[in-house]
Amino acid sequence: MTIVQFEHRDGILDLGWGHPLPALLPTGAWAVASETSLRTYGWKALTYGHEPGPAPLREWIAFHLGGGGAEQTFVTAGASHGLALLTQVLTRPGDTVLVDSPTYHYAFRILTDLGVRLLPVRAEDADEVGRRAREHRAAFLYVVPTFGNPTGRSLTLPQRHALAGLGLPIVEDDPYRELYYTSPPPSFSAANVISLGSFAKTVAPGLRLGWITAAPELITRLARLGYVHSGGGVNHTTALTMAEFCASGAYHEHVALLRDRYRAHRDALAGALGTDAPDGGWFLWLRLPAGVDAEALLAVAERHGTSFVPGPAFHVDRRDGSGHVRLSFSHLPPADLTEAAGRLTVAIRSVC
Ligand SMILES: Cc1ncc(COP(=O)(O)O)c(C=O)c1O
Missing domain, CATH: 3.90.1150.10 (Aspartate Aminotransferase, domain 1)
Known part of the structure; x- marks a missing residue:
């Protein structure tokens, strides 16, 4: 089986x-959060959710993790789902997406499933990224800038400034940001950077829960996608349980x-x-x-x-x-x- x-x-x-060490998955604390969420929200925990995600989780993420405000936060079924949704909204089949090299290998399939062409670049070299972006009218740059998969390396603050200064949309896939072993890593802070967050590494991958931080207009476009409109907020019951897990201090x-x-x-x-x-x-x-x-x-x-x-x-x-x-x-x-x-x-x- x-x-x-x-x-x-x-x-x-x-x-x-x-994958996480199985013994480090918080089964007990998650059971407590599930029960509390069901008691607190009753039927609202089990019905169709608000399209961009339930307010308690959006607010918590915006304040503690995502930056921006709740109106800049869209709850997803994890970083992979966030990348698929963004690619759907930001590209058309045949468009070019720049991908840092080397980078997270499973992102390649997510991108090519949606018909885009991949062009490798080195994100540390903003001049090269800018040249390639202009030559190929790239839709965006995909990069894992913090404790990257596979290299473990992070872009420095000056490297982030140089990249963001290009004006090209940047999709930063950032699931490892919270797992620092010395001090918190640097971040981007630019309007053209869209972030993908995930609870897969910090809580549990089986939850399939994450978020996108982006401009409010993009959040509205995501919330209006047919798939979201039809089924309501993504992974709503789990999202509300996570709101409880977070608010409790767990x-x-x-x-x-x-x-x-x-x-x-x-x-x-x-x-x-x-x-x-x-x-x-x-x-x-x-x-x-x-x-x-x-x-x-x-x-x-x-x-x-x-x-x-x-x-x-x-x-x-x-x-x-x-x-x-x-x-x-x-x-x-x-x-x-x-x-x-x-x-x-x-x-x-x-x-x-
Ligand atoms: C860079 C990167 N992005 C995304 C994922 C998958 O994230 P999620 O489980 O939230 O879809 C991983 C997991 O290995 C990853 O390393």
């Missing part, structure tokens, strides 16, 4: 999955716990590999020794009992990225991460 996306493979400590308490725990995960993996550690998020982008190819290494690593996602997966042009692998430190506990790192090190040495 298949229930979850994760597939266990006997004998493999898999560093490929960007959200902040849980995220503080996650920072401590995932910091320890990161330290276990980076320490065992002897590499630099990212300041937040869930991923370590490991540079392989010269001449070692990520895809060829995968089969060898699996024979040694570990796995990862090879770098080319995160590039539009899959001939790029073969010198890196993405290692996720979220899904396995520290002792397993140390063991997996040892297996990977042996696998790499065996092909050098």
Whole structure:
């Protein structure tokens, strides 16, 4: 009976999955929030919701996470859904979307499902982004600027200013912002930046709950989409439960716990590999020794009992990225991460 996306493979400590450690999913606190929400809102918790999302959650997100006001906040079924909705509203099939390189690989499919063409750019190089945007009349730039997937890196404040100054619409996919392990990361603050937030990493991916922060006119356009008009606010019952989870203090308490725990995960993996550690998020982008190819290494690593996602997966042009692998430190506990790192090190040495 298949229930979850994760597939266990006997004998493999898999560093490929960007999933939470199961023991860190807040089942008890979520049950309390569900019960309180049903008691507080009664039938209103179970009927069709207000199109841009229920006010208690929009207000909480706007104040604590999203910036802007509630009128700039639209509740989605997660960041992936937010990207699909924005692409539907901001593009037509055949349009070009610039994508940072390397970047979150599953975004490619979300974008191409809607018929847009992908053009890789390097978001750190605003001149290149501006040139490409003009040449191809790009609809927007897609970027994961904070503790990026796969690199773990963040754009600096000057890099953000330079990009925002281009005037091009920027869709920042920002699910890792809250998971910082030293200090809060820099943010964009520009009208042409549209943000995708998510509770997938901070609370639970199974909730499929997130938000878009954008200008009020864009929020109105989203709320008028046929799909939203027909079914009402997206994921309404879960959104109201989240409003309760947040208002009770459970959200902040849980995220503080996650920072401590995932910091320890990161330290276990980076320490065992002897590499630099990212300041937040869930991923370590490991540079392989010269001449070692990520895809060829995968089969060898699996024979040694570990796995990862090879770098080319995160590039539009899959001939790029073969010198890196993405290692996720979220899904396995520290002792397993140390063991997996040892297996990977042996696998790499065996092909050098
Ligand atoms: C950059 C990025 N965007 C979006 C997602 C998916 O977010 P959600 O579960 O909210 O759709 C992920 C998850 O791996 C991610 O890393």
